[in-house]
Amino acid sequence: MAGWLAALEVYRRPRLIAILLMGFSSGLPLALTFATLSFRLAELGVSRTAIGLFALVGVPYSVKFLWSPLIDRLPIPWMTARLGRRRSWALAIQPLLGLAILALGLADPRAAPGLTAALALTVAFLSASQDIVIDAYRIELLTAEEQGAGAAATQWGYRFGMLAASAGALYAASFGGWRFAYGLMAALMGVGMVTVWFTSEPDGEALPDPLSGHGALARVMAWLERAVAAPFRDMLAREQALVILAFVILYKFGDALAGTMSNPLYVSLGFSKVELANIAKIYGFIASLAGLGLGGVVVLRLGVMRALLLCGVLQMLANLMYAVQVWAGHNQAALALTIGLENLLGGMGSAAFVAYLSGLCRLAFTATQYALLSSLAAVGRTTLSASGGALADAFGWVPFFLLSAVACLPGLLLLVWLMHRERRRDPSLAAAQP
Numbered sequence: 001m002a003g004w005l006a007a008l009e010v011y012r013r014p015r016l017i018a019i020l021l022m023g024f025s026s027g028l029p030l031a032l033t034f035a036t037l038s039f040r041l042a043e044l045g046v047s048r049t050a051i052g053l054f055a056l057v058g059v060p061y062s063v064k065f066l067w068s069p070l071i072d073r074l075p076i077p078w079m080t081a082r083l084g085r086r087r088s089w090a091l092a093i094q095p096l097l098g099l100a101i102l103a104l105g106l107a108d109p110r111a112a113p114g115l116t117a118a119l120a121l122t123v124a125f126l127s128a129s130q131d132i133v134i135d136a137y138r139i140e141l142l143t144a145e146e147q148g149a150g151a152a153a154t155q156w157g158y159r160f161g162m163l164a165a166s167a168g169a170l171y172a173a174s175f176g177g178w179r180f181a182y183g184l185m186a187a188l189m190g191v192g193m194v195t196v197w198f199t200s201e202p203d204g205e206a207l208p209d210p211l212s213g214h215g216a217l218a219r220v221m222a223w224l225e226r227a228v229a230a231p232f233r234d235m236l237a238r239e240q241a242l243v244i245l246a247f248v249i250l251y252k253f254g255d256a257l258a259g260t261m262s263n264p265l266y267v268s269l270g271f272s273k274v275e276l277a278n279i280a281k282i283y284g285f286i287a288s289l290a291g292l293g294l295g296g297v298v299v300l301r302l303g304v305m306r307a308l309l310l311c312g313v314l315q316m317l318a319n320l321m322y323a324v325q326v327w328a329g330h331n332q333a334a335l336a337l338t339i340g341l342e343n344l345l346g347g348m349g350s351a352a353f354v355a356y357l358s359g360l361c362r363l364a365f366t367a368t369q370y371a372l373l374s375s376l377a378a379v380g381r382t383t384l385s386a387s388g389g390a391l392a393d394a395f396g397w398v399p400f401f402l403l404s405a406v407a408c409l410p411g412l413l414l415l416v417w418l419m420h421r422e423r424r425r426d427p428s429l430a431a432a433q434p
Contacts, residue, residue, distance in 0.1 A: 010146060010149040010296070010297075010300060011152075011153065011293065011296075013146070015141055015142060015146065015199075016142075016146065016150060016153045017153075018141070018195050018199045019138050019142070019150050019154050019157070020153040020154065020156055020157040021191055021192065022134045022137065022138070022157065022192055022195055022196065023153065023154035023155060023156060023157025023158040024157040024160050024161040024164075024191055024192065025130070025134070025157075025161065025191055025192025025193075026127075026130060026131050026134050026158055026161065027157065027158035027159060027160065027161025027162045027165070028161035028162070028164060028165045028188055029097060029101060029123050029124070029126070029127035029130075029165070029185075029189075030061075030127065030161075030162055030165065031162050031165035031166040031169070032101060032104065032123060032165050032169065032182070032185055033057050033058065033104075033120045033123050033124045033127070034055070034058065035166050036169045036170070037054060037104075037120060038051050038054065038055075039170065040109065040178055041054065041109055044109055044110050045110070046110065050113065053117075054117060054120065057117065057121045058124055059124075060121070060124045060125045060127075060128040060129075061124065061127075061128045061131075061378075062378060063375070064128040064129070064375065065368065065371040065372040065375050067129070067132075068132045068367050068371035068372070069227040069228045069231070069367075069368050070227070071089050071129060071132050071133060071136075071367055072132075072227065072231075072366065072367035072368045073226065076088045076089065076092055079091070079092065083201065084201030085201070086136060086137045086140065086202055087137075087196055087199075087201050089133045090133045090137065090192070090193075090196045091193060091196055091197065093126055093129050093130045094130060094189055094192050094196070095189075095193065096126055097123065097126040097127060097130060097189055098186040098187070098189035099186070100119060100122045100123045100126055101123055101182055101185055101186040101189065102182060102186040103119050103122075104120055104122075104182055105178055105179045105180075105181065105182020105183055105185075105186070106182075107119050130192075131371075132371050133367065134154070134192075135358075135366075135367065135370045135371070135374070136361075136366040136367035137196075137202055138150050138154055138358070139358045139361055139366050139370060140202035140203065140366055141199070141202040144359070145300060146300075147299070147304070147355040147358045147359060148296040148297075148298070148300050148304065148307065148351055148355040149296035149297070149299070149300060150296075150355070150358070151292075151295070151296060151299075151350070151351045151352075151353075151354030151355045151358065152292040152293050152295055152296030152347075152351040153296070154354070155292050155347075155350060155351065155354065156289055156292055156293070159285065159288065159289065163285070164185070164188060165185055168185075169181045169182070169184075169185055172184050172185075227368070228368075230364075231362070231365035231368040231369050231372075234362055234364075234365060235360075235369055235372065239421075239425075240418065240421060243418060244360070244418065245376060246414055247414040247415060247418065248357065248373055248376045248377050249376055249377065249384070250410050250411035250414065251308070251312065251349075251377075251411040251415070252315075252349065252350075252353065252377065252411075253384055253407055253410075253411060254315070254316060254319060254404050254405060254407035254408030254409075254411070255315045255318075255319065255346055255404075255408065256384075257387075257388050257403075257404045257407050258319045258322055258342075258401055258404035258405075259342075259346075260388035260389070261388045261389065261392050261400065261401075262322065262342070263276075264389075265325065265326070265397060266280070266335070268397075269325070269329055269330050270330045271330065271335065275332060279332065279336050284342075284343045285343075287339070287340045287341075287343035287344045287347070288343040288344070288346070288347045289347070290344055290347065291343060291344040291345060291347020291348045291350075291351070292347040292348070292351045293347075293351075294344070294348050295307070295311060295347060295348035295349065295350065295351025295352050296351045298310065298348060298351075298352065299351065299352050304355050304359055305418070305419050305422065306419075307352040307355070308353065308356055308415055309412070309415055309416070309419070311345070311348040311349040311351075311352045311353075312349060312411065312412045313412065314349070315345050315348075315349045315408060316405050316408035316409070316412070317345070317405075318341045318342045318344075318345040318346065319342075319401055319404045319405040319408065320401065320402070320405055321338040322338060322401040322404070323397070323398045323401045323402060324337075324338065325338045326397045326401070327398075353377070357370060357373045357374065357377065358370065360373060361373070388400075388404075
């Protein structure tokens with residue numbers, strides 16, 4: 001127990017505090033182009049069809065790997081030599097992102113819906129680009145043993161940023177209007193800028209030698225080979241690469257499948273908006289933060305692979321609580337237990353999973369490879385879990401949530417197989433792990 005308590009000291013390290021504040025800057029813009037923007041549009045009387053189409057501005061978050069090689073490998077003239085590769089890109093993107101948020105607040109969605117959509121898309125693009133930099137910054141700044149705690153810290157910050165841009169923006173808009181609210185959110189981007197300015201450049205790989213080749217076309221092709229083809233080829237050339245990528249897609253699939261139908265379940269059981277706000281949003285938020293912190297400690301104490309297995313099994317068991325909720329019906333104590341366990345154990349799994357993805361990235365291609373892996377992980381959370389509604393309609397609530405627990409097994413079986421292969425390759429692991 002003393003060892004576990006001592007492991008919590010990792011969160012007091014200055015690097016971890018910097019990562020938390022960068023996570024805040026990363027999470028802040030997301031709600032401003034999704035939940036907060038949709039609330040603003042609905043309040044102004046914009047049609048539901050148009051509000052639904054505004055969800056398309058989130059596409060940059062799903063395809064950010066397409067331009068991640070540029071951010072990973074291209075230096076910014078005058079800035080990179082003085083600030084370093086990661087800091088220069090962060091400090092180039094963040095002021096533009098703040099200005100884009102301010103402009104989005106000044107736009108009138110009723111008078112200029114096209115301009116509003118273009119500005120929201122700009123915010124999303126710059127936000128996704130900032131995520132590329134911050135993810136690489138985190139991975140390169142922290143030691144291997146700090147990656148689990150770093151995953152927890154960045155997600156803590158991310159959730160606080162989303163809270164500021166959702167509940168905080170609504171409070172600000174009630175006080176001073178939407179322009180004031182978006183102006184305040186733009187000013188809060190200064191948190192990330194100040195943090196990057198006072199945090200040292202991580203010890204990543206130095207930029208490679210200048211490209212050789214006769215003519216501009218030859219140099220462009222050489223750069224594409226180095227910056228685009230090399231990171232993807234490196235990922236696919238690894239032993240068991242396809243199994244690893246399948247695991248990345250499937251690890252959170254069962255958890256996401258159940259999550260897609262959690263709110264419809266609560267509504268069907270007769271829970272009011274106030275009950276859900278008090279328990280799901282506040283209590284659940286606190287439980288999620290606790291789970292992230294605990295997950296980081298589990299990674300530090302057990303190692304990434306064993307932490308993934310433990311947290312994955314716990315995630316699967318948490319899905320069964322939804323079936324218990326169905327049997328309990330409209331019962332607030334059961335709701336608190338269901339939401340508390342789901343957020344606590346889901347947060348633990350998220351911290352371990354982000355630490356695992358971070359460990360898969362080569363130092364030479366950190367930004368590009370993490371953008372690719374996080375995009376693949378989103379497949380299980382979004383595309384595959386989109387079938388949740390149809391399955392719930394077909395089977396009913398209890399069979400559906402039992403099925404969501406079973407959906408956790410493919411990812412866990414792939415994990416066990418990868419752990420077995422790792423032990424066979426390195427026999428010393430067999431003695432270190434039960």
